[in-house]
Each structure stands twice: as C-alpha cells, then as structure tokens.
Amino acid sequence: MGLKSVSETKLNPNVSVDCVIFGFDSEKLKVLLIDRGQEPGAESEKVYALPGNLIKTDENLDQAADRVLKELTGLKNIYLEQFGSFGNPDRLNKESDLQWLKSIRAEPDARVITVAYYSLIKIDQYELHASSFAKEAFWYDIDDLPTLGFDHLEIIEAGLKELKFKSKYEPLGFELLPEKFTLSQLKHLYEAILGTDLDKRNFRRKILKKDFLIPLEEKQIGVPHKPAQYFVFNKKKYEDYRQNVDDFYFQL
Amino acid sequence: MGLKSVSETKLNPNVSVDCVIFGFDSEKLKVLLIDRGQEPGAESEKVYALPGNLIKTDENLDQAADRVLKELTGLKNIYLEQFGSFGNPDRLNKESDLQWLKSIRAEPDARVITVAYYSLIKIDQYELHASSFAKEAFWYDIDDLPTLGFDHLEIIEAGLKELKFKSKYEPLGFELLPEKFTLSQLKHLYEAILGTDLDKRNFRRKILKKDFLIPLEEKQIGVPHKPAQYFVFNKKKYEDYRQNVDDFYFQL
C-alpha cells in the first residue's frame, strides 16, 4: 500500500488545494516548493511542485489547505487566503505529472480542479519538515524558479499578482517580521514584494500616520551605525484595518 | 429520463459553478435568480437559486460558467469573473435543497465545491430565457432578496463585496451602459453599486481626467430639461487601464 494508503476519511477525487507560500528572509521574496521525490526515468529534469493535494470529503476548503500544507511541509498555524481556482482540463499535460500521480493517487486520471491559497511568512520563523509524498521542501527565489509540474507556474504568478495588489491597499507585515522590528526591515519587506525602491522619509511618514505601529524605547545594539528604534504592531488596530478594507479607499 | 438526462460529455459530480449576475436598470442594482421549478410539498416557502450547475469533464471553469449561465438563463457573451470558491461540507443543509438535487442529479449526495463567478450587465440589453431545470429567471432587487437555497446568500454577499471593491479602483461601466451614455447615467451606475451619493461636479472632474471617455457632439433630444451630452468609452484606454490595475495605485 505505502503511498497509496489514506487516512480514515475519503478523498474527493476531483478537488484539490494548492498553497503558494511566499517567504521573506529579510532580503528576498521566495516561494515554497516540494520535491515530489520522483526519480526521473532517465536523467530528465527534476520537477518541483506546490504543496497541494486532494481535499477530504468532510473538511471545508480552508481546512483542507491547512491540513495539506502541514502534511507536506510541516508548516502550521499559517494564515492562508484563497485567491483563485484553476481547472483547465489540460492542467495535466506532462508525462512526468501523470507518472507521478499514478504513484500516489487512487484515480490518477481524474479531472482535478484546484483551489489555490497563498500566504506570506517570515522564512526563519518556521521550520520545514517535509513528509507524506513530499521528499523535501525548499524555498526558491521568486525570480529563479525550477521546472514546475502541472500549471503550478501559472498559479504562482497569479498568487504573486494578488500579493502585490493586496500590499497596495492593506497593511502587510504582521507575522512577517520579528516581534519587534525596525522601519527599515518593514520597508525592505515592501520593496521585496513590490519589486521597487521606496523613499525612506515618505515611507516612514506614511506608515507612522496609520497608527498600527507602536514605537518601543528599545534600540538595536551592536550595529556599526546609528541603532534603529524597534517597533511592534498594534494588533488591534491592524486587524481593524484589514476588516475595513472595504471602506478603506475610494478611488473613483 | 427527462431531467436526469445529460449531454454527451460527463459531468464532474464534485465541482460546480455558480453565477452571480448583477444587473443595472439605470436605477437599482439587481441580481439574477432562477426558480428551480420545485413544487414545495406543502405550502412551504418557495426557494430560489443562483444559476449554477456541475461542470463537465472536458471544459475549463470559465467555459463551464459561460455554458451553465446560458443553459439556465439564455444569457451569453457575458464577461464572467471568478471571485471565489465555496465548499463547506454543510452547504447542503436544507431538506428542500436535497429534495431538489434528487430530482436533477445522478449523485445528489455528492460533496460539491462550487466556483463562483460574477458579472454586471445592463438589464434591458439582455433577454432572459430560462431553460433546463430553471423554470424561470428573475431579477431581484439586491436589498430585497427571496429565500435562497444552499449557501447562495453567502455567495451573493461575497460577490457584492467584490463588486464594490473592484469599483473603487477599476473603471466600471463599459458594456454596462448603452453605447453612448451621459455622465449622469454613469454616475447613477456608481451610486447604485456603492450605495452612496456622489457629488456631481467632483464626479465629472475625476472621471473626465482619466481619459477613457470620449465626448460626442450629439446630445439628448426630447428631454424636458437641458439635454445632456453623450459620451462613448475609449475602449483601448479603458482596457489599458484594467490591464495595469497592478501599477495603478500604491496606497502604502
């Protein structure tokens, strides 16, 4: 049985979830991929994938995403946000993908629609523990991705677009940075996501005006330059803010 | 077999699409619902639904949405945008919904995940022709909805939220108004969606500054007041605009 064994509850053969986990390492934006552990017949190129799998019949989509992510990468308690569904009949057009499905699925030929989730986390705050059919989980630089199975490249691109977009009208960063952090770190985060440089003074002014940041007395120590002040998030204000995205901005 | 007969290609028993079609009649915002044609056992309340059905195994999600909408309401060539997936195991918690499924589905008990689409159209530009299991299709005032099956109320609310949100950072109106239209008509459209009043002068200034509107020489005739100037959309600029939503606004 091995890989084909499943837990007590039944799998829905036609619906899966995939997780696009973006990671920030204080420097660059990365994405989490798994090694499916497939030994290519010959020396064909290795193919990576997003952590994802079929949903169970007794869980909802959000629960499935949480479970699958945990099963494959060890990550848990991550806030996942749904951003789209992907269901082209030709999602499954690579021979290597089909081979792989045959090794893990009861119905490898079934037409699968996948519901995609994304999150953005602080890389060094979480430890990866690949398991189930994931041989290993890795962080890949967002602009240097390996070959991906199925339509996972398309899914990642859609997720990145969503992330960039969201970052423009919602505050980001909570849970993404250390408990206490400097404004430079927060600025770097935005710059990594948006792929642009931001003006230091304007950034500070803007982010401090919204008041979901609380300045601490504490400063950096041991740095070979003027030490930066630490800040923490005001979680309550921050949550309020996200709730009201709706009223937040009226463009036209 | 009647209702249970299906066309040549197989249905995926676990995945459906639902369409939230918002309609604008120059006055109010409405949503399109179908009468499932169910005769309640007793005099129990009539239950309405969004146009939606299972997808076929050989079509993608967008195609399924187009097809299902056309089959149930006669509407075609409508731009549908996906906005979310809904898949709580308890979507199916009303007895009347189960009864109804038994009358039309091969596997009425199957766990179904639905992918939701929305659109916004000009009501009097389209004719409704209910068919398949839809006995009739109606426009309902968005703030006076009848009893709805499944989780369709939740889906409509999510769709409306999306629509309001989108209207704040994307130009709306193309395909929603007559070929040529007045600024008042466009303003009414925004007011209907946002549920607020807008200042005439500020609205004009703002919308004219973006230049996706082309003024015509032509004016209204026969109106018992100063005739309004007609405008048409500059489709090219308008499309550019939507493409670049990404760079469009940088809030933080």
Add this chain to the structure above:
DNA sequence: TCTACTAAGTGTTATATTTACACTTTAATT
C-alpha cells in the same frame, strides 16, 4: 408666449496628500 419645471453643466477655495530631495546623528571599527 410666458412661466414653471427639470436635470445638465460649471468654478473656487480650503484642506490633505504626494513627491522629490540632502544633511545630521549615532554607533562600531580601524
């Protein structure tokens, strides 16, 4: 033909937001 009615169309001012831009400060390192 005059009057009343209706919606279209128009401009200004005060306030808030955005952008661009360069020097001083504080620490560690040599």
Add this chain to the structure above:
DNA sequence: AATTAAAGTGTAAATATAACACTTAGTAGA
C-alpha cells in the same frame, strides 16, 4: 581620531480631494 554605515529628520511644490450654489437649455402646460 578618522572612517564607515545606516538611522533619522523637514520642507516646499505640486497634486488631489471635498464641500458647496448658481446658471443654462430644453419641455410642458397655462
């Protein structure tokens, strides 16, 4: 003591927003 590195700070100009009321061009009816 001099060097290096990033933190931190202010201003002015340009742009965007919000609030607000009167005139105009037509129809309809007296």
